[in-house]
Amino acid sequence: MERGGREYTLWSIGILVVLIFALIPVLWLASLSLKPTDAVADGRFIPSEISFENYESLFEGGIDDSPFIKPLINSILIALTTTVISIVLASFAAYAIARLEFPGKRVILAGALAIAMFPPISTVGPLFDMWRTLGLYDTYPGLIIPYLTFSLPLAIYALVAFFREIPWELEQAAQVDGATPFQAFRKVIVPLAAPGMFTAAILVFIFAWNDFLFAISLTSSDASRTVPAALAFFTGESSFTEPTGSIAAAAVVVTVPIIIFVLFFQRRIVAGLTAGAVKG
Amino acid sequence: MAEITLDGITKVFADGQEAVKDIDLEIGDGEFMILVGPSGCGKSTALRMIAGLEDITDGEVKIGGEVVNGRAPKDRDVAMVFQNYALYPHMTVRENMGFALKLAGVDQEEIDRKVEGAAATLDLTQHLDRRPANLSGGQRQRVAMGRAIVRDPKAFLMDEPLSNLDAKLRVQMRTEVAKLQSRLETTTVYVTHDQTEAMTLGDRVAVMRAGALQQVGTPADLYDNPRNLFVAGFIGSPSMNFMPAEIEGGRVRLPIGEAELSEEVRGHRDGPVIAGLRPESFEDAELVGGLAEERGIVFEAEIDLVESLGSDLYAYFHVQAEGIESDQLADVVADSIEETGATDVREGEQQMVARLDPASKIKRRDTAKLWADTSKLHLFEPESGESLAAATGEAVA
Numbered sequence: 134m135e136r137g138g139r140e141y142t143l144w145s146i147g148i149l150v151v152l153i154f155a156l157i158p159v160l161w162l163a164s165l166s167l168k169p170t171d172a173v174a175d176g177r178f179i180p181s182e183i184s185f186e187n188y189e190s191l192f193e194g195g196i197d198d199s200p201f202i203k204p205l206i207n208s209i210l211i212a213l214t215t216t217v218i219s220i221v222l223a224s225f226a227a228y229a230i231a232r233l234e235f236p237g238k239r240v241i242l243a244g245a246l247a248i249a250m251f252p253p254i255s256t257v258g259p260l261f262d263m264w265r266t267l268g269l270y271d272t273y274p275g276l277i278i279p280y281l282t283f284s285l286p287l288a289i290y291a292l293v294a295f296f297r298e299i300p301w302e303l304e305q306a307a308q309v310d311g312a313t314p315f316q317a318f319r320k321v322i323v324p325l326a327a328p329g330m331f332t333a334a335i336l337v338f339i340f341a342w343n344d345f346l347f348a349i350s351l352t353s354s355d356a357s358r359t360v361p362a363a364l365a366f367f368t369g370e371s372s373f374t375e376p377t378g379s380i381a382a383a384a385v386v387v388t389v390p391i392i393i394f395v396l397f398f399q400r401r402i403v404a405g406l407t408a409g410a411v412k413g
Numbered sequence: 414m415a416e417i418t419l420d421g422i423t424k425v426f427a428d429g430q431e432a433v434k435d436i437d438l439e440i441g442d443g444e445f446m447i448l449v450g451p452s453g454c455g456k457s458t459a460l461r462m463i464a465g466l467e468d469i470t471d472g473e474v475k476i477g478g479e480v481v482n483g484r485a486p487k488d489r490d491v492a493m494v495f496q497n498y499a500l501y502p503h504m505t506v507r508e509n510m511g512f513a514l515k516l517a518g519v520d521q522e523e524i525d526r527k528v529e530g531a532a533a534t535l536d537l538t539q540h541l542d543r544r545p546a547n548l549s550g551g552q553r554q555r556v557a558m559g560r561a562i563v564r565d566p567k568a569f570l571m572d573e574p575l576s577n578l579d580a581k582l583r584v585q586m587r588t589e590v591a592k593l594q595s596r597l598e599t600t601t602v603y604v605t606h607d608q609t610e611a612m613t614l615g616d617r618v619a620v621m622r623a624g625a626l627q628q629v630g631t632p633a634d635l636y637d638n639p640r641n642l643f644v645a646g647f648i649g650s651p652s653m654n655f656m657p658a659e660i661e662g663g664r665v666r667l668p669i670g671e672a673e674l675s676e677e678v679r680g681h682r683d684g685p686v687i688a689g690l691r692p693e694s695f696e697d698a699e700l701v702g703g704l705a706e707e708r709g710i711v712f713e714a715e716i717d718l719v720e721s722l723g724s725d726l727y728a729y730f731h732v733q734a735e736g737i738e739s740d741q742l743a744d745v746v747a748d749s750i751e752e753t754g755a756t757d758v759r760e761g762e763q764q765m766v767a768r769l770d771p772a773s774k775i776k777r778r779d780t781a782k783l784w785a786d787t788s789k790l791h792l793f794e795p796e797s798g799e800s801l802a803a804a805t806g807e808a809v810a
Contacts, residue, residue, distance in 0.1 A: 313487065325503060
């Protein structure tokens with residue numbers, strides 16, 4: 134018992150340290166976002182006066198004039214589209230890789246891995262030129278396509294591991310029960326792989342949501358600029374004021390969808406894992 | 414309800430391994446057919462070929478008179494019970510059992526009625542809304558059976574359905590499976606590596622070895638007239654005792670004595686053979702009347718071990734003899750080693766076991782007088798492993 138108690142204490146201290154390390158910057162950001170413009174540089178952790186003027190400035194002027202609303206919508210749509218397409222394609226690919234022997238399987242896996250390791254910065258230049266020629270520059274697909282390129286390998290690898298865990302007999306049982314291969318996939322394999330799919334979905338969403346490099350290089354206007362890129366174009370109230378407060382407020386706002394997304398899917402992941410053991 | 418015909422089916426895997434070799438088998442309507450053999454003998458592959466889960470390299474599978482080679486599993490109208498049950502973990506028992514009917518587009522009322530009927534049969538009614546994870550091994554096994562019977566398919570295919578249960582439950586479920594099958598009268602193909610299951614369950618048993626069919630017959634037929642060494646050694650527990658022997662002038666010379674050849678093999682040429690005697694063909698000589706002694710051999714043996722089971726008494730002894738070399742027996746031994754992890758072969762000795770009347774007074778380390786009933790002697794060709802009786806019988810026919 135005593136040993137368990139000591140272990141518990143050590144773990145608690147460890148977790149506390151990590152939490153402080155991770156959360157202090159976020160709290161600092163939140164604090165900054167709540168300070169009025171003239172108090173931003175006062176160096177106090179707890180604001181002496183709480184003001185929502187930074188948040189108001191973000192949404193001032195509605196969709197046309199606000200520097201933030203359109204990029205936020207862009208971010209949400211682009212990240213969600215990327216996630217959906219990526220998970221659908223990756224689950225098909227991963228299923229084939231986990232279940233079938235076909236020529237070129239190793240090439241596909243190796244190729245996916247190579248792409249995942251490829252530094253995105255080296256593709257940005259060529260993409261800029263190509264997208265301008267093809268008319269994809271500053272459009273949604275112009276961002277979704279490179280996001281897919283880099284998120285698919287990740288999703289495929291995560292899902293292959295999950296599909297391999299599912300006994301083949303389940304699928305064969307479904308086939309003998311009268312299911313077509315696609316029905317067996319949809320009604321038996323997908324529900325069982327759901328935790329894996331949600332895990333992959335979270336990873337892909339976060340990747341697309343956080344990207345700055347492609348967003349800043351392949352967009353030129355609010356037509357498709359996402360929040361991380363838009364933040365770089367924030368201006369202060371006059372040309373002499375730093376936009377620190379509004380950037381902080383925007384950063385807090387963009388964190389919220391991620392938290393909601395993760396909390397929502399985390400519940401699904403736990404539910405999936407406890408839904409039932411497979412083996413008898 | 415349908416008969417299943419296997420016409421020369423062969424399975425060659427992509428790596429060139431020939432798992433099933435040219436099997437011909439007729440399974441009658443409503444018959445309970447067992448495929449039995451040691452692990453890796455191709456019995457499961459053969460079953461999966463009937464189900465449509467493995468492609469058929471050569472030959473034809475017919476279900477109810479129709480060739481089903483090219484058909485997907487879903488179009489064959491057979492139900493399969495898997496070794497690990499393969500229950501859908503994300504569905505309740507009710508949904509598991511009704512899945513096939515739902516796919517077939519049966520309306521919900523009908524599904525409920527059938528599922529509840531099957532659940533009542535299998536004593537699962539109070540578990541219908543639970544998930545497989547919350548069921549015991551025996552209950553899961555019953556759900557797997559239930560999933561098969563609600564569909565009322567043309568045939569049940571069962572792939573070692575009882576092997577994941579503990580010994581006691583297995584015996585109990587064995588009886589239930591037998592009862593269920595005889596009541597439903599649905600054609601059933603049942604794969605097992607357990608010869609006891611094979612002997613107790615089946616109307617007929619097909620013994621397989623290394624992808625090939627060895628013998629098909631009723632359990633009693635396989636037991637009394639094994640066609641070759643493999644079947645003789647595989648069927649029966651404890652297995653048949655084997656010893657080298659020599660035929661000379663109408664008599665057979667065994668390490669334990671000499672005997673007349675039985676009528677059916679009397680004309681056989683002289684030469685070495687392998688002799689087999691089942692454990693129950695021995696008896697304590699003290700307990701055998703003088704009359705019986707006339708048709709047997711009385712010999713002395715040192716008893717290595719005595720196991721008393723109350724109803725029977727097993728006496729282990731050895732006879733001085735050269736080892737027997739036979740691939741078929743090696744396969745049987747390999748299989749029993751795999752199961753028990755033990756082998757009791759010693760150089761220059763042949764280990765034997767006798768099943769004696771429990772009234773016998775034989776003790777360990779005694780040198781006892783045993784009687785062997787030579788009318789029950791099985792003789793086999795040493796090279797081919799074929800039974801002399803079968804060979805002669807065929808020659809006459």
